[in-house]
Amino acid sequence: MSVLFISGIDTDIGKTYATGMLAKTLMQQGINIITQKLVQTGVGVDLASGEMNIADDIVTHRQLMGVPLQPCDLAHTTCPYRYKKPASPHLAVRLADDVLDPDVITQATRQLQVNYDVVLLEGAGGLLVPITEQLLTLDYIATQGYPVVLVTSGRLGSINHTLLSLEAIKARGLTLHSVIYNPIHDNAAQTDTEIATSTMAFLQHHLQQYYPATYWLTLPYIKQDKQRHALPYFYLPNGFI
Ligand SMILES: Nc1ncnc2c1ncn2[C@@H]1O[C@H](COP(=O)(O)OP(=O)(O)OP(=O)(O)O)[C@@H](O)[C@H]1O
Ligand SMILES: C[C@H](N)[C@H](N)CCCCCC(=O)O
Ligand SMILES: [Mg+2]
Numbered sequence: 001m002s003v004l005f006i007s008g009i010d011t012d013i014g015k016t017y018a019t020g021m022l023a024k025t026l027m028q029q030g031i032n033i034i035t036q037k038l039v040q041t042g043v044g045v046d047l048a049s050g051e052m053n054i055a056d057d058i059v060t061h062r063q064l065m066g067v068p069l070q071p072c073d074l075a076h077t078t079c080p081y082r083y084k085k086p087a088s089p090h091l092a093v094r095l096a097d098d099v100l101d102p103d104v105i106t107q108a109t110r111q112l113q114v115n116y117d118v119v120l121l122e123g124a125g126g127l128l129v130p131i132t133e134q135l136l137t138l139d140y141i142a143t144q145g146y147p148v149v150l151v152t153s154g155r156l157g158s159i160n161h162t163l164l165s166l167e168a169i170k171a172r173g174l175t176l177h178s179v180i181y182n183p184i185h186d187n188a189a190q191t192d193t194e195i196a197t198s199t200m201a202f203l204q205h206h207l208q209q210y211y212p213a214t215y216w217l218t219l220p221y222i223k224q225d226k227q228r229h230a231l232p233y234f235y236l237p238n239g240f241i
Contacts, residue, residue, distance in 0.1 A: 003109060003119045004177060005141050008151035009161035011125040014182035016057045018151045018219050019122045020064025021234045022180075026118065026241060027065060034072065034116040035061040036109060037079040038123050038140070039093075039100065039131055042086030055079035057122055064222070064231065072115070077108050090130035100132050102140055109144075118241060121146065126161075127168050138168055147177035151219075152203065154196030155185035162203055166211070178215035178240070179207060215240060 006022070008015040019035050026033050040055035054069065058078050062069055072078050081100050083092035093100045112119050123129070127138045127148075141148060148169050152162045162179070169176050181203070186196040207214050220232035 002113055002117060003121055003144070003146050004149055005144075005146040006120055006122045006149045006151065007127050007137070007141075007165070008123070009126055009153075009158060009165050011129075013151050013153055014180075014184055014219060015122050015151050016060050017064065017222055018149070018180045018182065019057075019120050020061040021219060021222070021231070022149075022236075023061060023120055024065045024231065025234045025236055027067075029236075031118055031241060032116050033118040033120065034070070034112050035065075035078065035120045035122060036112060038105060038121060038137065039081040039083070039089045040079050041083045041089055041092040041124060043082040043084060045084070052082040052084070055082050061122075066231075072112060077111055080104050080108050088129055089124055090133050093132065102131070102135060102143075105140070106144065127165055138172060142172040142174060145174070147175040149178045149180060150176065151180045151182055153182045153185045154199040155191045156195055156199075158185075158199050159202060163206070166206075176211050176214045178217055179203065180217045180219050182219045183221055 006015050006019045023033050023035050035058065037055045037057045040057055043055060044053045046053055054073055058073050062073065083096050085092040085095045089100065109119055109121065123137050129137045131137055131140060150165055152158050166176060181200055185191045186193060204216055207216055215237050217236065220234055222231060
């Protein structure tokens with residue numbers, strides 16, 4: 001499998017951190033890997049050139065990987081579609097008076113595949129986020145047949161969001177490659193730790209029962225200044241890729 005689609009149960013659930021950490025770990029295992037962002041909203045404009053900046057999530061991926069921005073980043077191949085409004089892509093595209101052509105994204109992925117063995121393609125928000133008025137993220141994944149990695153957490157509400165995402169993936173006949181549990185909400189300030197622990201156990205059990213071939217991974221907590229602190233170890237099961 002050379003393209004994995006990284007989705008999550010919602011926006012801000014940790015897809016970017018999971019994608020960067022996966023890329024870093026697989027890179028350390030000798031895999032020639034790159035990340036891509038489906039479409040980025042909430043992007044700033046470079047004052048000097050007037051051009052849209054490189055996608056924020058791509059910048060974070062490279063920081064986590066510990067590599068500089070690549071030529072394919074500077075050429076925006078890793079995220080051709082970038083928009084100013086921090087909103088659902090279909091709205092951000094409309095407000096920019098633009099048209100998003102999914103074939104452009106597919107061509108960008110194919111171009112990356114020429115130079116890299118694995119592409120991790122991060123979505124925007126969750127699986128049913130519209131990238132155009134007519135096309136949901138999941139519609140796009142289904143046309144490509146990409147296996148899905150789903151990022152979740154232990155915050156109250158995650159069980160429902162996770163199982164709904166699994167139903168949607170199954171309904172399209174797609175492969176659920178793995179579920180990544182992000183412990184970001186596991187401290188008492190964010191949610192009840194008893195709820196987080198129970199949510200994790202419930203989801204793990206559900207996967208063992210109904211998705212025995214799916215990997216379960218736990219993302220480490222990453223200190224905010226990722227460039228100064230050594231990154232924690234991210235355990236990937238044997239045969240993950
Ligand atoms: N494992 C983690 N360790 C530390 N901080 C985290 C972790 N996961 C997420 N965060 C924090 O939560 C924020 C949101 O996470 P992230 O940007 O990965 O979300 P996302 O799912 O990629 O959102 P989007 O839909 O906008 O792409 C991050 O900016 C970071 O501050
Ligand atoms: C701007 C934000 N951080 C994301 N990149 C976009 C999230 C879109 C969510 C749309 C929705 O589910 O209502
Ligand atoms: Mg992201």
